[in-house]
Amino acid sequence: MAQKTNYTKNGNEYYRVTVTVGRDSEGKLIRKEFYGKGKKEAEAKRDEYLNGIKNGLNVDFKDAILGELFRAWLFEVVKLSVKPSTFDKYEGIYRNYIKDSEIYGLKINLTKSIQIQRYYNKLYKSGKSSSVIKNLNKLLKAFFNYAVNEGYLMRNPCVKIVIPDANKEAKPEIETFTDEEIKKLTEVLNKHRLKALFLLDFGTGLRQGELLGLKWIDIDFEKKELKVQRTIKQVTIIDGDGNREYKTIEQIPKTKNSIRTVPIPSSLIPVLEEYKNRQKEEKLKAGPSYLNDIKKGYVFTTELGTTIDARNLTRIYKKLLDKAGIKYKKFHAIRHTFATKLFERGIPLKTVSLLLGHSNISITADTYTHVIPKVKTNAVETLNDLFI
Template identity: 65%
Template sequence: MATKTNYEKNGQKYYRVTASIGRDSSGKLIRKEFYGKSKKEAELKRDEYIDGIKNGLNSNFKDVTLGKLIYTWLFEVVRVSSNIKPSTFERYEGIYRNYIKDSEIYSLKLNNLKSINLQRYYNNLYSIGKSSNVIKNLNKLLKTFFNYAVNEGYMIKNLCAGKNIVIPGESTVIKEEIIPFTDDEIKSIKKALEKNRLKALILLDLGTGLRRGELLALKWRNVDINNCELVVKETLKRVTIINEDGSRTVETLTHAPKTKHSYRSVPIPSNLIPILKEQQRIQKLDKLKSGDSYISNDYVFTTEIGNHIDERNLTRSYKRILEKADVKYRKFHNLRHTYATKLFQRNVPLKTVQVLLGHSDINLTANIYTHVIPKEKSNAVDKLNDLFM
């Protein structure tokens, strides 16, 4: 028996049904057509569409692809948000450009998208050598985007929420071991810093544990030499600004610290005060030498003409200092790790260390410094030995 149709287009026969989906601005009914190879198929498409609208889905949801909507979201919503730092948008754009644009999931329609589509893509990425951390960051971005898509009516649920997705290889990720500088290495570094412009910066990091960006953004107005205290209010970072037309410019910007807990007061060891006063003297001499070309911006650590220190130049200079000290290279961030480790070794409570470091969660501090805390636990238990004498 032949399938009954009621419409023909380009030599092909279809069954067509129509439905009212609302009214336009003038009050006129809006009618939409649905096509199928049979009446049943056409009516099924109509019912799915109407059910989607009833569930809060956008009326154009069936035509929207993942790639196009995430691009629109990134550049027309995220990029202009006052809540997003330029460095965060730079990271988001990089994930989109490297792992969504031109990928196998770019052209998938949101109404047909399933968790298994994403899972297969993640598995493929892992099979070609992408790390679990890369895939995890991609999943985080998609999860944030899907929240937007659900709120705007393009999807019914967030496919990355809950336990729908497994990050391949995540359980095998090995945490990088933290190797703080030893007391002997610190002595060698201090010796290598004599007559070096970075002496105050590096020693202050060892004595306060500030992040690199917090150090570079530190201003004299936030340093209380008399009371041996500084206040962290800003961070400085070199970022790529991605403009609306896709062009890129590199700028060094100051912005709010990492989290609200990063706003903090940090005591300065009193033995560092003379070194900070020497830093003030160096800057006064720089100003005399540079004259009108000197840039007065109140930064504690500056170049010879008063400009802020570029983080790449700091890294290069830091490497040369370690080479001169004959100390094995560790990342600049290890100065901060060394500060925290020395506090634990001196029996400073975990909660206090968390506050001084500006961590948002005490568990974060505990997880990072598990290499130190077990030793302190053992030392604490040793104090009970007298019970068994």
């Protein structure tokens, strides 16, 4: 028996049902139409929609596209609550792994875990690391939590996702400088303009952004200590139209514990004083074009008083290592060396964690697991005299 229809569109016959779902901002009735090959199919679509609203789903949930809503969430919600450097990272994830991807056009309300899982599996097979996929999933999971709260879908499809080979990816070993390498580097730094910067980092373990963000008002020469109160970072600022601008910005430190006071080794005080005198000479030489305040401005600057770009600092650092005949290590290896040397000298884990500004002691313990067993062994070895 032929199905009855009541509506014709583009030469095709359908059965149409309509339902009122509320009023718009002007008080006019909002009506939704549902089509099917017959009455039963059209009414089933209507009932599905109404049940969705009854269960708290957004009235527009069936029209929401994953990529479109993700971008709106990223630029109109997330951007207001994170640091520019964090947003730069998130925007990169969106641009590289969501925009123009196979998941961009998925309907929000129909998105299933298996679709996301298949996409992650394809990324892994194409050569993307587990850590890259993990970061993508972390951001997508936050987005879907937002979508659930806003009523676009009932459950988060990223909750039970398995990151391909996440447990097989070996944790990279941290790099440190040996005593011999430190000696070689110190010799090369002897007459270098930024000698104070590198030696201060070996003596305090500051993160690169914290080091470059130091101001003279943060250093107490009498107490031989410095305060970490800000960082500077070069980031790409992205507006709503996607326009990009590379800028140096000042930010609060990474975590609450990152705002801290760190003692300065006594031997570095004369080095800092010498550098400050040199900075004064550079200001006199540059004249009006000098851009830094010697009393309250940044400690480490260019010869014209501008902030040091992290990329330029990395280039300077690499040249110093080449000159000293030391195999390249990341700049962060200086911070790792600081922590490792403290452990080797018997400094307690809690103290090292505080000096590093870690958010909790477990991060310190996890990062330096290669050092701590040796420290424990050495500690027990001190009891040998009890048995002689």
